[in-house]
Amino acid sequence: KAGVTQTPRYLIKTRGQQVTLSCSPISGHRSVSWYQQTPGQGLQFLFEYFSETQRNKGNFPGRFSGRQFSNSRSEMNVSTLELGDSALYLCASSRDRGSEAFFGQGTRLTVV
Amino acid sequence: GQNIDQPTEMTATEGAIVQINCTYQTSGFNGLFWYQQHAGEAPTFLSYNVLDGLEEKGRFSSFLSRSKGYSYLLLKELQMKDSASYLCAKGNRDDKIIFGKGTRLHILP
Numbered sequence A: 001k002a003g004v005t006q007t008p009r010y011l012i013k014t015r016g017q018q019v020t021l022s023c024s025p026i027s028g029h030r031s032v033s034w035y036q037q038t039p040g041q042g043l044q045f046l047f048e049y050f051s052e053t054q055r056n057k058g059n060f061p062g063r064f065s066g067r068q069f070s071n072s073r074s075e076m077n078v079s080t081l082e083l084g085d086s087a088l089y090l091c092a093s094s095r096d097r098g099s100e101a102f103f104g105q106g107t108r109l110t111v112v
Numbered sequence B: 001g002q003n004i005d006q007p008t009e010m011t012a013t014e015g016a017i018v019q020i021n022c023t024y025q026t027s028g029f030n031g032l033f034w035y036q037q038h039a040g041e042a043p044t045f046l047s048y049n050v051l052d053g054l055e056e057k058g059r060f061s062s063f064l065s066r067s068k069g070y071s072y073l074l075l076k077e078l079q080m081k082d083s084a085s086y087l088c089a090k091g092n093r094d095d096k097i098i099f100g101k102g103t104r105l106h107i108l109p
Helices: none
Strands: A005-007 A010-013 A019-024 A031-038 A042-050 A053-057 A064-068 A074-078 A087-094 A107-111 B009-013 B018-024 B029-037 B044-049 B053-057 B060-065 B070-075 B084-092 B097-099 B103-108
Touching: A005 A087, A010 A019, A019 A087, A019 A107, A031 A074, A042 A064, A042 A074, A042 B084, A042 B097, A053 A064, A074 A087, B009 B018, B018 B029, B018 B084, B018 B103, B029 B060, B029 B070, B044 B053, B044 B060, B044 B070, B070 B084
Parallel strands: A010 A107, B009 B103
Antiparallel strands: A005 A019, A019 A074, A031 A042, A031 A087, A042 A053, A064 A074, A087 A107, B018 B070, B029 B044, B029 B084, B053 B060, B060 B070, B084 B097, B084 B103
16 A cells, blocks of 8 residues: 655755645545644644645645645645745645544755 | 643663653643654654553553643663654644654664
8 A cells, every 4th residue: 555655855946936745645545734844843734634625724824825636635835935944844644534644755845 | 722742852771661751731632642753754653542541552652641631652672773753743623633843762772
């Protein structure tokens, strides 16, 4: 059974650009959550999608957005990138909301 | 609030036992997760507690006291490969899972 797949693994962008990250959950998992991980702040919750609807949102500015498709694949978008957005972005899928989460390897975003 | 507190770093010796504590705000509580994360890798699930008491799974055990907002992860017979960060995460009734900043565990030979 394939795990959670995130693409790309690494990305370098310049300030002001926008970026789209992709996450394919484990087959049969309907809930996808996104987290930002930085050395100082740890894992911070961005948002959760279930059945193509955003169910929960963390305390991030509106520049951070996402969506989920009918096949449960999810994308997150960050517009007008800032240096502080440099981080590891992790996607986690769960069979049901609030259940054990399985993480992808993450996308390491560097903003220069 | 969602404050989840756990020590930033701990050091233990190979073969020994270590206990990593986690405290959380009890409002909206709906389960407590522990994850392990090796450097440069994704977090992996270790345990889930929703009722009070100790859950044992091989060398790892996790304890929960809901009234005290307290959990711990107990690692026995420590091995060098146990050097990692251990993340405590609180599940909320709105199905959001909030992570602590993690405890970096160093194992000495």
